Amino acid sequence: MKPFAPGEISPFAKVSSAFALLGLAKRPMLRRAGTLAAFAGMLALAGCRTAESTFNWRGPAAHRIANLSWDMTILFVVITIVMWGLFAFAFYRRHGTLAEHEPVEASGGELWIAIGGLAVPLLILTVLFVAGLSLLQAFPIHGMPNGLSQAQMAQAMKPEIRITGHQWWWTIDYLNDDPSKAFTTANELHLPTGRPINIEVGTSDVMHSFWIPALHGKVDLIPGQANYIRLLASQTGTYTGQCAEYCGAEHARMRLLAVVQTPSEYEAWLEDQRKPGNAPTTPDAQAGEKVFTTAACALCHTVRGTMAHGSVAPDLTHLASRQMLASDIYPNNTSFLEAWITNAQSLKPACLMPDLPNFSGQQLRDLVAYLQQLH
Amino acid sequence: MAETAVASQLTELWETPKTLCGWLGTVDHKELGIRYLVTAFLFLIVGGVESLLVRIQLTHSNMNFLSPEGYNQMYTMHGVTMIFWYAAPILSGFAIYLIPLMIGARDLAFPRLNAFTYWTFLFSGILLYISPFFHQAPHAGWFAYVPYTLTEYSPGVGMDYYALSLILLGISTTGAAINFVVTIFRFRAPGMAISRMPLFAYSTLTISCVIVFAMPALTAACIFLELDRHWGTHFFGIAGGGSTFLWQQLFWFFGHPWVYVIFLPATGMISLIIPAFSRRPVVGYAWIAISTILTGLVGFGVWLHHMFTVGMSDIAMSIFSAGSMTISVFTSIQVLAWLATIWKGRPVATTSMYYAVGSVVMLVIGGLSGVFTGIIPVDWQVHNTYYVVAHIHYVLVGSNVFPVFAGFYFWLPKMTGRMMSEKLGKLSFWVMFIGFNVGFFPMHIIGLMGMPRRIFTYPAGLGFDKWNMVITIGAFVLGVGILISIINLFVSLRSGKLAGPNPWNADGLEWLTDSPPPPYDFEHIPLVASRHPLWDDYDNLDDPDDDRVLDGGRLTTITTWLDAEPIGVATIPEDSLLPLVMSLTLLGFFLAYQFHALWIALALIILTFLAGCAWMWPHTEKEVL
Known part of the structure; x- marks a missing residue:
């Protein structure tokens, strides 16, 4: 193409x-x-x-x-x-009056x-x-044709990426036949230019719809069915997308970022993402890691290479490499990270991330220091 | 007209006593038609206010006027109210009032059913509007996709009220549809062969048949939803082996035909108003009639176009895309017929004509944007964006709200006996027309710019801000335009010029009788000799021997369904409180169910059944000699 x-x-x-x-x-x-x-x-x-x-x-x-x-x-x-x-x-070319009318036999005009x-x-x-x-x-975008099982369809489509919708964020799995090369990230989709990528989409809860207007039309995320879309990007850049099927209170803020890179940049990014989370080197960050793995964070989030293996919330292994927070709503910087940890419910009401107001100021700073070195 | 002996005899037979019992028990189609119109119009105002609140929230990026959940409930209530409790009932109101007058009958075929469907329509709306008082209105859009609407994701009572009130409304709508079918087939005045029937009767007949076949799908879907939510079934939840698609298929199998239910009768009204004010018979009567029927039929073959993004086979999508293309041809046939009628006629610039022509030119845009969304890959981009919002509003405001206003300006003098102000009317038209286009045209643009529908806010910097500001302003201007017409109505009721039987010198039978018509509609059942009874030379009321007075009871003629040869006389039942009682017990049943008082619910459903028995109980009519 x-x-x-x-x-x-x-x-x-x-x-x-x-x-x-x-x-x-x-x-x-x-x-x-x-x-x-x-x-x-x-x-x-x-x-x-x-x-x-x-x-x-x-x-x-x-x-x-x-x-x-x-x-x-x-x-x-x-x-x-x-x-x-x-x-x-x-309407304006001639006028009649209410007093007169054409005879009831008047005909013609059928040619119009x-x-x-x-x-x-x-x-x-x-x-x-x-x-x-x-x-x-x-x-085309593909659903499941008659007579094929999910497995056969996956075989035929060979998806490289699987996107799973949740209320109100996205899990993005980079698949690989070699399990050591597969990894999971969230809310920021990376694609190479010049090569079509097959993507499988699904959902863990209600219906969503995956849509990056700059690349292709939308395809719905349906409970119990995998759908497939093939994306080919012709130009590098960062494009936004949005859930396009109403999915609840925060549907409006279920956004998505697609970062299109040159093939070599993309390969380098894949290499980086496959690594486990950086081991902290500074004292702050080391203290932060302790907070992360012992406090509630680890129950829901994963940072590969640590004790944190939660699976209901975005994978944070390379959080610092991502541009945005909360599915492309807030910039990924110190103040929004702090605000997100302590006040998620006012930043994105009804999301699953609870307010965590009980950290001391020092704990919070440590935690953010730890997260920010997870490149 | 001077009160003759015949007239006073008929009045005694047909008049509803001006008492509370009389008011509650009336079966007069004119009284009930006006109630339908008033109630549906109130729902238009409620839904309109909701839309303005929605628009305020969207004026700017990141506004905080409504909470996310509050916004979602508000837009859902706007959609549900407008589509179910305004758009169809207002057309039923016109049909209930006008069809007997247009076809020369003295009432609908089942007047008590008519009373029952009115009360049930009213009560279903009340049932729906109980939910906001719990701050748990329905919140999933008017098509309420599962699994979001299952208890797991929507634990509140809102979706229960949605399902229950739609089931109740479905009973009302189905009853009204059957009533129209029988009335139009059997009660036409002698001589009004099916080829002479007013086009509004064609469209009402078509949509009534559509309702009878489409409504059960919605009722089933709502019952399944309620069973899934509270009784442990698994129609929709995939964990229990249900299907997400089942809801969508059932809903849209109902939903798309429903679009034509709220569209065709309005085009039928336009097909009467444009010729009346072009002062000539409509061009292409048969074309319009056949297009109307085919729209109703093919309307059952397009529903999958709401689901082009769910992942279906190409062949299924292509068939339904072709169906959608086909149906737009039937609409373009009607549009060209109206254009040719104006072109070949000598138009008179009345307010009603303004609204009719205004509606058609907006329908042109709505129809074209519909073709846009019917092309599958293009639909993948515009699906669920504001482009679709623009499309449905151009279609529904263009072919429902504006024709309804055209209808009001045309037929209100018949209903109230007084003329509306043309000056205020035209002002109202222009304000509405400009407000609507300023408010809704930019939605096409922001849709193509990527703004999805049903979002309570949007980020700054995507270029949505300025357009949304324009849209909000337009929406308020549209509201002001509607307000001017409401003022016009009240001025007209107080001090409007008396209308007389036929203020427009129009051609339909409804203009033969007084304005407002007497309780018995026609002193003599008219005879019909052409499509334009009042424009031909035939005297419809010529009845020297009083053969067609039918004052031996509450009587009207029955005719054959094709040629309208008289074959008998039908007895119209007396006023009765039983329809109201039955409707009330039915409402009580749904309320008791919703409040988990299941024994009371059981008792009430038995009472409903008993009320039905009392209603149907054979009895002898009052003999009048």
């Missing part, structure tokens, strides 16, 4: 921008049409410049979908303008319906349907 260069615009969009040039035309009617086209283009463009936009594609799937969306948007804006114009003109209501829509819809099907073929 050939990655597309960002910024490439679909042919249809080019035609429409040519249309916008009509704005310079002399005839008022044409000029008005041109202005409208330009305005519509601006409206759509306004959607392009943000990190999470579906038009801000960074991979072929999102790119092709964005192109088709563009074409349809432009086509539909034109249809809307034509239809509104026709209704307005029909046959052509405008039936033939033209059928033609447009057929073209769009076929365009949709070809995209569906090129970039």
